[in-house]
Amino acid sequence: MVSDSVRPLAREAQVMPIVSDHDVVLVRRAARELAEEIGIGLVARTKLVTACSELARNVLEHAGGGRASLAVVSPDGARRHGVEVVFADDGPGIGDVERAFERGYSTKRGLGLGLGGSRRLVDDFALSTEPGEGTTILIRTWA
Amino acid sequence: MRDDEASSRTAILAIGNTLIATLQGSIDDRAALALKDDLSRRVVATAASGVLIELSAIDIVDSFIGRVIADIAAVSKLLGARVVVAGMRPAVAITLVELGLELPEVETAVNTEQGLALLGR
Ligand SMILES: Nc1ncnc2c1ncn2[C@@H]1O[C@H](COP(=O)(O)OP(=O)(O)OP(=O)(O)O)[C@@H](O)[C@H]1O
Ligand SMILES: [Mg+2]
Numbered sequence: 001m002v003s004d005s006v007r008p009l010a011r012e013a014q015v016m017p018i019v020s021d022h023d024v025v026l027v028r029r030a031a032r033e034l035a036e037e038i039g040i041g042l043v044a045r046t047k048l049v050t051a052c053s054e055l056a057r058n059v060l061e062h063a064g065g066g067r068a069s070l071a072v073v074s075p076d077g078a079r080r081h082g083v084e085v086v087f088a089d090d091g092p093g094i095g096d097v098e099r100a101f102e103r104g105y106s107t108k109r110g111l112g113l114g115l116g117g118s119r120r121l122v123d124d125f126a127l128s129t130e131p132g133e134g135t136t137i138l139i140r141t142w143a
Numbered sequence: 144m145r146d147d148e149a150s151s152r153t154a155i156l157a158i159g160n161t162l163i164a165t166l167q168g169s170i171d172d173r174a175a176l177a178l179k180d181d182l183s184r185r186v187v188a189t190a191a192s193g194v195l196i197e198l199s200a201i202d203i204v205d206s207f208i209g210r211v212i213a214d215i216a217a218v219s220k221l222l223g224a225r226v227v228v229a230g231m232r233p234a235v236a237i238t239l240v241e242l243g244l245e246l247p248e249v250e251t252a253v254n255t256e257q258g259l260a261l262l263g264r
Binding site for chain 2: 024042057
């Protein structure tokens with residue numbers, strides 16, 4: 001099992017189902033709205049929304065569905081704000097996490113860009129997965 | 144109709160033997176795949192020599208849309224048409240490169256005008 005610290009800062013989050021390609025659009029839009037709300041700049045915002053699109057689609061394609069929890073967070077005592085999104089599913093889990101991050105590695109004839117790419121697109125990235133149990137991925141971008 | 148379908152529909156316009164496809168707003172996967180099919184059909188039906196894909200209204204391109212664009216370019220080429228992608232926003236271009244999707248096989252132009260010029264119009 002791989003579990004870097006998937007420790008959400010959010011106490012409360014907006015939970016959105018991911019069961020169709022349309023839900024991917026809705027998650028994208030919700031992330032963009034939160035990012036705009038706290039003044040994340042255009043480039044960082046575009047990267048965050050793109051990462052959300054990749055990870056939401058992975059939930060759909062590789063785990064048959066799941067959910068995204070979105071929130072604006074600020075670490076204790078700090079004035080800065082960030083958008084935190086947690087993608088969770090009860091799918092098959094990721095067998096070989098290291099390879100899954102490699103460019104070109106895909107079990108579904110994809111380009112194998114999504115996972116490794118989205119890690120580069122955000123400030124914080126943590127993943128926890130267990131074969132047969134599912135996968136949880138947390139991302140954050142700070143304003 | 145779902146609230147979002149109208150905004151994700153893509154218009155294909157023909158000017159002479161050039162097709163212009165304008166991607167709008169938050170396009171979903173199905174709309175992107177439909178565009179690929181529609182465009183291939185239109186390329187054949189109109190014997191188009193060029194296809195311009197206008198992206199200035201698109202605020203993100205992820206690996207899925209990126210692949211659709213690459214596929215459109217490859218199919219159009221096989222059908223004898225040249226494809227130019229025009230109007231990609233700078234933030235989108237930066238993100239695509241960081242994602243690892245540079246689309247080297249796709250010709251690009253900074254805006255519609257230049258794209259059409261590239262296609263000889
Ligand atoms: N939520 C998930 N559950 C199970 N497996 C996953 C999940 N997310 C990713 N994977 C595994 O990791 C691999 C790599 O993911 P990545 O997003 O990089 O590529 P891809 O989805 O296959 O293709 P692309 O994203 O480029 O279209 C996937 O092929 C899949 O095997
Ligand atoms: Mg993927």
